[in-house]
Amino acid sequence: MAISNATLTGLTRTQLLCMHNMMLLMRRFEEKSAEEYTRGKIGGFMHLYIGQEAVGVGSITALRTSDKILCSYREHGLALAKGMDPRAIMAELFGKATGCSKGKGGSMHMWSNEAGVLGGNAIVAAQLPIAVGVAFSAQYLRQDTVVACFFGDGAVDEGAFHEALNLASLWKLPVVFICENNQYSMGMAVEKAWAVENLLSRAAAYNMPGEIVDGMDAIAVYAATKHAVEHARRGEGPTLLEVKTYRFRGHSMADPAYYRTREEEQCWRSTRDPIGIFEKMLLEEGLATQAEFDENDAKATQVAEDAAQFADNSPDPSLEELYTDVMVDDSSALTYRYERK
Amino acid sequence: MRTITYRDALREAIREEMWRDERVFIMGEDIAGYGGTYAVTKGLFEEFGEKRVRDTPLAEEVITGTAIGAALGGLRPILELMTINFSLLATDLIVNSAAKFHYMFGGQPEIPLVIRMPSGGGAQRGAQHSQMFESWYGHIPGLKVVMPATPYDAKGMLKSAVRDPNPVLFIEHELLYSIKGEVPDEDVEYTVPLHLGEVRRLGRDVTILTFSRMAHISLQAAHDLAKEGIEAEVIDLKSIRPIDIDLLIDSVKKTNRVVIAEEGWKYYGTGQGLAALIYENAFDYMDAPIQHITGADVPMPYSKALERAALPTKADIIKAVKAIVPTHVGV
Incomplete structure (x- = not known):
């Protein structure tokens, strides 16, 4: 089959294959994480991104490396898409010294200054006010950085969401609010939590553009985010995107998902898998071949395997690390005027 | 040496730090047009303009988060919370974000942030406006919490707080704003360390x-x-x-x-x-x-x-x- 040189929404074949590769990496990385969790190599809470890959890949493809993202605790996939080293992410899951947060953060707390990943936050909606501040600093310093702030549908129920949208709009800050509506805030169905049907009215309430996006279509997410990012970069202020998606796994590793039916899950998985949708589109457009998909899958599997092996072989943090990084200046609760033995 | 009020000493510290470092700005509720609930920021808006003296909506959670984010983005924010009683609405961001990020993210982010807030009773402000919460915040690793008693310390410690690389809660007492004390002349640069009594x-x-x-x-x-x-x-x-x-x-x-x-x-x-x-x-x-x-x-x-x-x-x-x-x- 002949490969077309055409583009899709301005994305070249190389970019599209790169997006495909990243979606596969997210999927295989999370599957590997789940496996290592089951083996007891990873502890604590862990929230998988499986099913939501198109949101992360589509939106982050629309960003520059110098742009920043802030996330919730479901951020492994976003961190990968923004360019963080899979080894450093997996090692963080393992709690190892080589982890991106030196093993002090864990699944919910990934960070990279270089990649512009400013944290996974484990307090629902806390990243929204902080994202407003990062965007304010960009405006203040006359940088053309844009901040993308990712959060779930549950965060919309927090007061911080409303305060953040109001201030971002009032000050015309370069931030794109991306609600990954995966239908459930833990076990609470979104229609039981929201007094509105969708977020268009919320966007309107804070006088900013809003858009509802098919979160299983990476191209649609890319197009919507690109539009919002350009709007923000032009100094015209924030946008609220409601990206409708579905997490294929439970809320966390501990969640058997009794609040939804197996039929519902099966329906999403079989008809709305974002990777399947993306591949189908590329094939139909003649932009890629099954062989290329298989190659990407093999590469992704290899990267995930390598990351896990790296993490497993990495040392635990030294116990001296317990007391480092509390304060930037290494001060502690007590001021000592004299040397202690 | 001159004799000035605690309030004026604080304002001098803010002014001097803003002149010294363009990254320093102040934000808070009614700090610009109104001049601050306790008149600490009076005149700063006229001197520095809207970019660096920012009135905010009455939304303690987002303004605290904004100050944290601004610090992450390379600025040196001074956030005025109208009273420490209102900081309770922002406690999550102070305790779970400002105090935690440096450690939780393996030493990568720094949050050079000052949150100024009056506390204390004695002015018949009733149950919700007369509290002392320094022990709550003092409990939290990752924060500095200071409470200067004199105009000399108010100025010198606020300057140190602005230059400190950590989040500093700078707790004033509302009955201290009008007390007077000796402070070096305006052209005499001094700071007071935060870690010493x-x-x-x-x-x-x-x-x-x-x-x-x-x-x-x-x-x-x-x-x-x-x-x-x-x-x-x-x-x-x-x-x-x-x-x-x-x-x-x-x-x-x-x-x-x-x-x-x-x-x-x-x-x-x-x-x-x-x-x-x-x-x-x-x-x-x-x-x-x-x-x-x-x-x-x-x-x-x-x-x-x-x-x-x-x-x-x-x-x-x-x-x-x-x-x-x-x-x-x-x-």
């Missing part, structure tokens, strides 16, 4: 350990006690976190007796924490049980008579000192 008065018979507005009440008590021959050493802690432990232990070793005087509530608070530290570090030097003067264990009442009864006084301190200093002293 100070002996305000030397004495041999008892140590009065105190901070913020109670430092002044304690000095008045010491003055009166001296007339009866009791020499009280008054230590102004200045910082709640970190605690200048050696300063107070040295004093205890000398006087062997301690009165802790604070305005906050008694139980699980700053004073009880200090008492535990003293017992841990200087038990063998103690000749009497620590006396602890605090505000009454009630929500602050509005009535002038009741409020006065709820706040610790000079007489309370004098009584506590006399309860543990032997009567032969000074006779």
Whole structure:
């Protein structure tokens, strides 16, 4: 089959294959994480991104490396898409010294200054006010950085969401609010939590553009985010995107998902898998071949395997690390005027 | 040296730091057009403009988060919260974000942030506007918590706080804004370190350990006690976190007796924490049980008579000192 040189929404074949590769990496990385969790190599809470890959890949493809993202605790996939080293992410899951947060953060707390990943936050909606501040600093310093702030549908129920949208709009800050509506805030169905049907009215309430996006279509997410990012970069202020998606796994590793039916899950998985949708589109457009998909899958599997092996072989943090990084200046609760033995 | 108010000293610190470093800006509720609820920021908007003197909506959670994010983005924010009572609406961001990020993310992010906020009672502002919360924040690793008592310290410590690479909670006392004190001339640059307390008065018979507005009440008590021959050493802690432990232990070793005087509530608070530290570090030097003067264990009442009864006084301190200093002293 002949490969077309055409583009899709301005994305070249190389970019599209790169997006495909990243979606596969997210999927295989999370599957590997789940496996290592089951083996007891990873502890604590862990929230998988499986099913939501198109949101992360589509939106982050629309960003520059110098742009920043802030996330919730479901951020492994976003961190990968923004360019963080899979080894450093997996090692963080393992709690190892080589982890991106030196093993002090864990699944919910990934960070990279270089990649512009400013944290996974484990307090629902806390990243929204902080994202407003990062965007304010960009405006203040006359940088053309844009901040993308990712959060779930549950965060919309927090007061911080409303305060953040109001201030971002009032000050015309370069931030794109991306609600990954995966239908459930833990076990609470979104229609039981929201007094509105969708977020268009919320966007309107804070006088900013809003858009509802098919979160299983990476191209649609890319197009919507690109539009919002350009709007923000032009100094015209924030946008609220409601990206409708579905997490294929439970809320966390501990969640058997009794609040939804197996039929519902099966329906999403079989008809709305974002990777399947993306591949189908590329094939139909003649932009890629099954062989290329298989190659990407093999590469992704290899990267995930390598990351896990790296993490497993990495040392635990030294116990001296317990007391480092509390304060930037290494001060502690007590001021000592004299040397202690 | 000039004599200026605590309020003016704070404003000078903000002005000087804003002139020194363009990354420094101040934001808060009614700080620009109104000039600040306690007039600390009066005139700064006219001098620096809207970019650097930012009025915000009444939304403590987002403005605190915005200040944190601005610090992450390379700025040096000074956030004024109208009162420490309102900081409760932002406690999540202070405790879970500002205090945690540096550690939780393996030392990568730094949050050079100052949150200024008045606290304390005595102005008939009622139960929800008269509280001391330094012990809550002082409990949290990752924060610095300071409470200067004089105009000299207010200016010097605020300048240090702005230059500090950590989140600093700078807690003022609303009855201190109008007090006057000596401060070096405007062209004399000085700072006061955040990690040290100070002996305000030397004495041999008892140590009065105190901070913020109670430092002044304690000095008045010491003055009166001296007339009866009791020499009280008054230590102004200045910082709640970190605690200048050696300063107070040295004093205890000398006087062997301690009165802790604070305005906050008694139980699980700053004073009880200090008492535990003293017992841990200087038990063998103690000749009497620590006396602890605090505000009454009630929500602050509005009535002038009741409020006065709820706040610790000079007489309370004098009584506590006399309860543990032997009567032969000074006779």
